[in-house]
Amino acid sequence: MDLLQATLVVVVLAPGVVFAVFGLLWLTGWVPSERVLSRVTGATFSSSVFGLAAIVGKLLWTRTPSVEVAFGNWFAVHNYHFPLVLMADRLSLPFLGMTVVLSGLIGQFSATYLHRERGFLRFFLLLHLFAFGSLVAFAAGSFDLLVGGWELVGITSVLLIAFFQQRTAPVENGLRVFVVYRACDIGLLVAVFAMHHWAGTASFAAGLPKLTGGQTVIACLLLLLAAAGKAAQVPFSEWLPRAMEGPTPSSAIFYGAISIHAGAYLLLRVQPMIAQSALVSGLVIATGVITAIHGTIVGRASADAKTSLAYASLTQVGVVLVEIGIGWKSIAIVHVLGHAMVRTLQFLRAPSMLHDYHMMRSASGGELSPTGKHLEDLFPKGMQLWLFRWALDRGHLDTILDRLVVHPLVRLSRAFATLDHIGLGQPMPRQREAAISGRSSAGVGGD
Amino acid sequence: MTGFGLTWSVVAISVPWLAAILTSVGRRQIRVIGFTAALVSALASALLLSAAPPRESLDEALMVLFSCLTLGAMLMVPRRDCTSGTIAGMLFVLGSTLLGYSAENLLVLLAAWFLTAIPFCLPQWFAARTWRPRAGLLLSGLTLALAIGLIAASGHGMSISTLRGQSPGGMAVLALLVAAVVFRKGICPAHAWVADAAHGGPAIPTALLLNGHFGALLVAKLVVPLFPYAARDLFPVLSYFALATALYVAIRALTENSPRRLLAFIALSQSACILAGLESRTTEGITGALVHLVVVTVSTMGLFGILRLLEVRFGENLNAGRHLGLAEHAPRLAVFFVVFGLALVGLPGTLSFCSQDLLIHGTLASHPLTGLLLPMATAMNAVSIFRLFTRLFLGKRRTGFTVMADALPRESLILATGVLFVVLGGLFPTAIIALQSAQAETVEQAMRVTHSIRSKGDMSRPALNASRICRRSD
Numbered sequence: 023m024d025l026l027q028a029t030l031v032v033v034v035l036a037p038g039v040v041f042a043v044f045g046l047l048w049l050t051g052w053v054p055s056e057r058v059l060s061r062v063t064g065a066t067f068s069s070s071v072f073g074l075a076a077i078v079g080k081l082l083w084t085r086t087p088s089v090e091v092a093f094g095n096w097f098a099v100h101n102y103h104f105p106l107v108l109m110a111d112r113l114s115l116p117f118l119g120m121t122v123v124l125s126g127l128i129g130q131f132s133a134t135y136l137h138r139e140r141g142f143l144r145f146f147l148l149l150h151l152f153a154f155g156s157l158v159a160f161a162a163g164s165f166d167l168l169v170g171g172w173e174l175v176g177i178t179s180v181l182l183i184a185f186f187q188q189r190t191a192p193v194e195n196g197l198r199v200f201v202v203y204r205a206c207d208i209g210l211l212v213a214v215f216a217m218h219h220w221a222g223t224a225s226f227a228a229g230l231p232k233l234t235g236g237q238t239v240i241a242c243l244l245l246l247l248a249a250a251g252k253a254a255q256v257p258f259s260e261w262l263p264r265a266m267e268g269p270t271p272s273s274a275i276f277y278g279a280i281s282i283h284a285g286a287y288l289l290l291r292v293q294p295m296i297a298q299s300a301l302v303s304g305l306v307i308a309t310g311v312i313t314a315i316h317g318t319i320v321g322r323a324s325a326d327a328k329t330s331l332a333y334a335s336l337t338q339v340g341v342v343l344v345e346i347g348i349g350w351k352s353i354a355i356v357h358v359l360g361h362a363m364v365r366t367l368q369f370l371r372a373p374s375m376l377h378d379y380h381m382m383r384s385a386s387g388g389e390l391s392p393t394g395k396h397l398e399d400l401f402p403k404g405m406q407l408w409l410f411r412w413a414l415d416r417g418h419l420d421t422i423l424d425r426l427v428v429h430p431l432v433r434l435s436r437a438f439a440t441l442d443h444i445g446l447g448q449p450m451p452r453q454r455e456a457a458i459s460g461r462s463s464a465g466v467g468g469d
Numbered sequence: 470m471t472g473f474g475l476t477w478s479v480v481a482i483s484v485p486w487l488a489a490i491l492t493s494v495g496r497r498q499i500r501v502i503g504f505t506a507a508l509v510s511a512l513a514s515a516l517l518l519s520a521a522p523p524r525e526s527l528d529e530a531l532m533v534l535f536s537c538l539t540l541g542a543m544l545m546v547p548r549r550d551c552t553s554g555t556i557a558g559m560l561f562v563l564g565s566t567l568l569g570y571s572a573e574n575l576l577v578l579l580a581a582w583f584l585t586a587i588p589f590c591l592p593q594w595f596a597a598r599t600w601r602p603r604a605g606l607l608l609s610g611l612t613l614a615l616a617i618g619l620i621a622a623s624g625h626g627m628s629i630s631t632l633r634g635q636s637p638g639g640m641a642v643l644a645l646l647v648a649a650v651v652f653r654k655g656i657c658p659a660h661a662w663v664a665d666a667a668h669g670g671p672a673i674p675t676a677l678l679l680n681g682h683f684g685a686l687l688v689a690k691l692v693v694p695l696f697p698y699a700a701r702d703l704f705p706v707l708s709y710f711a712l713a714t715a716l717y718v719a720i721r722a723l724t725e726n727s728p729r730r731l732l733a734f735i736a737l738s739q740s741a742c743i744l745a746g747l748e749s750r751t752t753e754g755i756t757g758a759l760v761h762l763v764v765v766t767v768s769t770m771g772l773f774g775i776l777r778l779l780e781v782r783f784g785e786n787l788n789a790g791r792h793l794g795l796a797e798h799a800p801r802l803a804v805f806f807v808v809f810g811l812a813l814v815g816l817p818g819t820l821s822f823c824s825q826d827l828l829i830h831g832t833l834a835s836h837p838l839t840g841l842l843l844p845m846a847t848a849m850n851a852v853s854i855f856r857l858f859t860r861l862f863l864g865k866r867r868t869g870f871t872v873m874a875d876a877l878p879r880e881s882l883i884l885a886t887g888v889l890f891v892v893l894g895g896l897f898p899t900a901i902i903a904l905q906s907a908q909a910e911t912v913e914q915a916m917r918v919t920h921s922i923r924s925k926g927d928m929s930r931p932a933l934n935a936s937r938i939c940r941r942s943d
Contacts, residue, residue, distance in 0.1 A: 100756075166826070184859065190865070194859075200851075212844060
């Protein structure tokens with residue numbers, strides 16, 4: 023392993039090691055001070071930024087397309103093996119850079135923002151675990167490893183939504199987000215197994231697995247399901263306002279920057295496969311267009327700052343998907359980077375948005391023209407009202423998913439419970455709450 | 470079995486039984502006696518495992534796992550439950566379960582089958598409040614007894630090794646053995662007793678009973694080796710039932726509010742996946758099933774243990790219908806719970822990520838359509854376990870508790886050991902997977918022999934070789 027490879031390994035592993043060390047120390051009863059935590063976080067991500075800069079510099083200098091580190095197989099059974107390959111190429115490096123830069127920034131911001139907050143340690147541990155998961159997902163050289171990072175991002179995201187655990191709404195919304203993540207992740211899991219089954223490998227370090235036309239379509243559709251779930255694309259967008267229950271810094275890094283773009287990364291990674299099928303390309307574009315329109319309409323009717331920012335994010339990610347579907351990979355990458363940076367800044371400024379607005383109004387001489395009014399005026403008055411109602415209920419996506427998926431499942435579960443009670447001679451226990459319907463109101467904004 | 474093996478088997482089995490008698494009589498230092506007996510049993514089992522060839526070490530590996538599990542249970546049992554009856558019962562179950570694992574004779578296996586069930590049928594020991602657990606265990610024992618009776622009636626001996634590949638008693642015996650598996654394992658429609666046992670019986674001993682995995686043992690020890698021809702055709706049916714159970718129970722768990730029932734459903738669903746993996750006829754699937762058995766055993770034991778600790782601290786009537794906010798009082802127990810819970814359903818970085826990976830891969834390879842049920846069931850189980858976590862540990866803080874509610878050092882030690890096992894096992898899975906893979910290859914090879922014989926009508930050279938390997942292992 024040369025220095026470049028070692029640097030990549032250190033960059034990816036560093037947040038994981040910090041998480042493990044502080045987690046174990048906490049279990050033994052030691053609670054680090056806020057200063058220690060923020061300094062370690064700063065040092066970790068600063069050194070990662072320098073490490074990544076060195077990798078980029080070296081790759082540019084030597085005109086090498088990528089750096090790969092192969093650790094062999096994590097485990098192997100018979101013909102099946104789980105390759106452990108880390109890779110930094112032109113696609114993954116921007117995402118790796120974005121992750122370490124924004125994680126470091128959020129770490130520094132949160133040290134002040136969450137000062138003396140209960141759960142300060144928990145936030146930082148989850149931030150490190152999230153960064154580790156993201157780095158693994160973006161630096162993975164195989165879909166197998168990508169699944170590992172992907173799942174870690176999902177679970178940390180959910181735990182941070184439920185960060186303010188004393189209130190019921192964040193906890194219930196976290197559960198709802200978890201449901202959507204797990205449901206959509208089935209697509210990624212099955213796609214990976216399908217690739218193993220058909221191509222004998224799910225590694226993309228030496229090129230994407232070779233599949234036939236039909237196999238490519240199936241694999242891409244499954245991956246699109248996973249990407250749509252993670253990127254909150256229609257019809258899975260309803261989880262995004264619920265995710266705003268978490269603390270603002272985590273909202274910024276997850277739903278303004280990294281987590282929301284993980285789906286786009288996955289699609290960018292398999293873009294050559296997508297390009298092989300007009301059907302899949304069309305579906306990716308259609309998903310992006312519908313989500314962008316949905317996001318912009320619903321965002322205009324959102325009553326709180328974080329939710330409207332979340333829908334603005336959704337709109338942009340929809341546009342990124344359109345770019346991927348068309349085949350504009352480079353534009354999509356630049357778009358993701360620019361959007362992530364701007365949106366993170368907006369999220370972090372969200373708590374002082376009113377103050378900013380007043381400042382801007384004063385600076386402009388007391389009047390600010392409403393944005394997008396010219397677009398709204400294009401629609402007749404009746405349709406504007408209809409759209410407003412539609413936007414207020416967030417496109418009825420919550421209701422549709424509840425009616426089509428959640429309620430039938432809950433009814434089925436209760437029917438099974440009734441069956442199970444036959445012969446017991448005891449009354450059925452009363453079901454107090456729907457299990458996974460997430461009753462609490464969504465999108466009320468976090469602290 | 471060699472003299473060395475016999476000696477250590479006798480030690481591993483008899484020491485817990487003797488200790489059970491001692492604790493029943495002496496009633497002093499019972500935790501120490503129980504711990505020591507389980508430790509001796511674990512060490513003896515470990516010696517057996519080290520001496521056994523890797524390809525033929527399934528029984529010994531299970532013995533080590535179960536004795537370590539009981540060792541952990543001895544430390545985790547809260548003081549309120551640490552009575553001579555409980556400890557004696559757990560030691561009795563340990564000895565009986567190890568007897569079942571090491572049995573080379575059908576009558577010994579039958580005896581172990583009943584002995585492990587007896588404490589859960591007697592009201593003064595671990596009997597549940599409802600009749601279904603007793604019925605389930607009794608029916609499984611009776612069907613197994615009938616099967617063995619039919620084998621004896623057909624003029625065969627009782628030694629398992631001499632019966633291999635002979636299909637003793639024909640389809641009737643096979644059907645009875647499958648019925649015994651269905652009842653003992655809790656495969657649909659005989660699943661309800663498992664939840665009843667967990668709900669109405671003592672949590673930790675019931676977890677020990679469920680984690681004996683006698684149903685899977687019967688499949689690996691009797692069904693496949695004794696009925697290779699019929700098993701090939703009928704075994705997929707059992708696999709479909711197992712997959713259906715995994716999904717049914719996973720859906721059932723979605724609205725369950727009793728924490729014990731919910732945990733039992735999730736454990737059952739994940740255990741059913743083990744049967745599906747064993748049937749996959751791929752080395753990956755069988756290895757995944759064997760590794761998953763280890764993960765399910767450790768994780769469910771940890772979860773039931775934590776639940777019992779919570780019941781002791783916060784009251785017996787915990788309900789997942791509302792948020793209890795216990796993480797404020799017991800943050801370490803919350804962390805242990807979420808790690809064990811997510812480890813059960815394939816959290817990356819834990820051993821179950823590897824086992825699920827292999828299991829789903831093997832199942833999808835052999836049954837592409839029905840295999841899809843497995844990731845669906847796992848996803849639903851993940852939702853249920855996370856829901857249970859949020860309801861138990863998150864939410865508004867309860868007031869009025871003045872006691873230190875978090876894990877005691879003794880409990881922390883054993884729970885941390887379990888967490889480290891599933892995490893380190895997940896980060897460095899090679900050793901565990903290699904061991905289970907060797908055992909899986911033996912099972913898979915036996916199945917392949919059958920397939921080869923069936924498809925060609927005679928024994929080809931590879932099939933003969935495999936058959937010789939199997940016979941040599943006798």
